[in-house]
Amino acid sequence: ASSLSSAAVVEHTFYVQNLTVQLLCHRRVITAVNGSLPGPIIQVHEGDVLIVHVFNKSPYNLSIHWHGIFQLLSGWADGPEYATQCPILPGNSYTYRFAITGQEGTLWWHAHVQWLRATVHGALIIRPRVGHSYPFPNPQKEFPILLGEWWNANVIDVENQGLASGSAPNISDAFTINGRPGNQYPCSSNRTYKIEVVKGKTYLLRIINAALNNQLFFKIANHNMTVVAVDASYTVPIVTDVVVIAPGQTTDVLFTADQPPASYYMAAHVYASAAGVPFDSTTTTGIIIYENATLSTPQMPVLPAFNDTPTAHKFSSNLIGLVNGPHWTPVPLEIDEQMFVTVGLGLVACGGTANATCAGPFQQRLGASMNNASFQFPTKLSMLQAFFNNVDGIYTTDFPNQPPLVFDYTNSNNSFNRSIIMTTKSTKVKQVKFNSTIQIVMQNTALVGIENHPIHLHGFNFHVLAQGFGNYDPINDPKKFNLINPQIRNTIGVPAGGWAVIRFQANNPGVWLIHCHLDVHLPWGLATAFVVENGPTPSTTLPPPPSDLPHC
């Protein structure tokens, strides 16, 4: 089949509206798409054009982000509010339209407004073009496994209460698999997610961490899994009994029903590198049932301990890219921009006004920053509109290439620490030339709140050259860079007390957020954006916005 003639236009309509659900013995009104949680599964082939008409019938501002999609010359469809568009106001609509080229695997879509993505999300599955195949044997069947997080209270209220109190919002009440907590929770057993398998057959699980604030361990009792892709990039197959997955990431695994016919739990609970950061310690389960199995209590896997960093690090650092697989991109070897970026929590000055949540000698509150710049989203115009129309005053291009002081864990000097963690809000972005290659060393400061930060870059995949613990060493750590077959991702967990080095080529003009995918950290400021200038030709220039782009 010719690949050109096989490309299709796939069209969806999303009605985003209130939905009453009964979960964990509570009745709650949530915001959901087309009456379901998770929302609709979008299935396309590489090379297709996707059109999604979004009607906002909810009481909240809304925008939808297509997490991991390159959006080549279609930055107006990326979705984050005030980054590439103003929000779709209640009663209004917007049509997202983009081609899906050069990538395949499991991605997802989610609301990019406040915490709405807790219930406004779904899978986005990109299969190979007609006539092309997976770089592994065709599975018998495929199942999206969306891991989610559930609050008995309205999530927007939970977020706003946290922001108003100046401390972390309440932790969730449950984790879920495809919207269902599973039978370890009250009032949940008859809606446990189940899949049926046939002995001897192999299945593909497309695991998506759609939880807001927690990394997760995922296991299937008595079965190994073979990882074949992460973040819609193929990997060299790796056999494992446990998957660790950060919010925003996806992991595709094959598993073979090779055990005695019976039923087996798949289960997930928190991986918290945390010391002193409260987390939800409950376990979500689904059930894998073999055909013709006699009814019995499913076997339960033993999940790693919540703080099992060695297991998590082994899983994440062992992944390597599939060099001969479809859509492999070699590591760019020339670097145009070298950045060293500290990521972490800290204190943010409130601006002089004393109030209950702004305490301490500097009238500060809990916040977060990159290179000590705590990101504030604009409200008058999206950054992409400001870029396209040359409007001043929406953002500044002075995001620094390094922090104000050389970060050093071994330095316990108080004023040193304060000038790494004490900052003010600003809208600083990094502007780069079209096609420049950017290398970022991300150092997790772990000065306040010892936890991993899953950093997500919009619009691009990046190569993960190395990861490690302690201070990044600019002399010796570059010797560890994998420039041959590193994993390719769009979200990397930067380990607590450690660092990760990524590299990407800015070959797409527009405004692309880079931020922590823990939703509790985004409003605190753990974000910035790359503004990628237009290239020299019409085919490297961002086209004008669609006529229905929402206005502020």
Ligand code: C2O
């Ligand atoms: Cu999946 Cu900016 O987000």
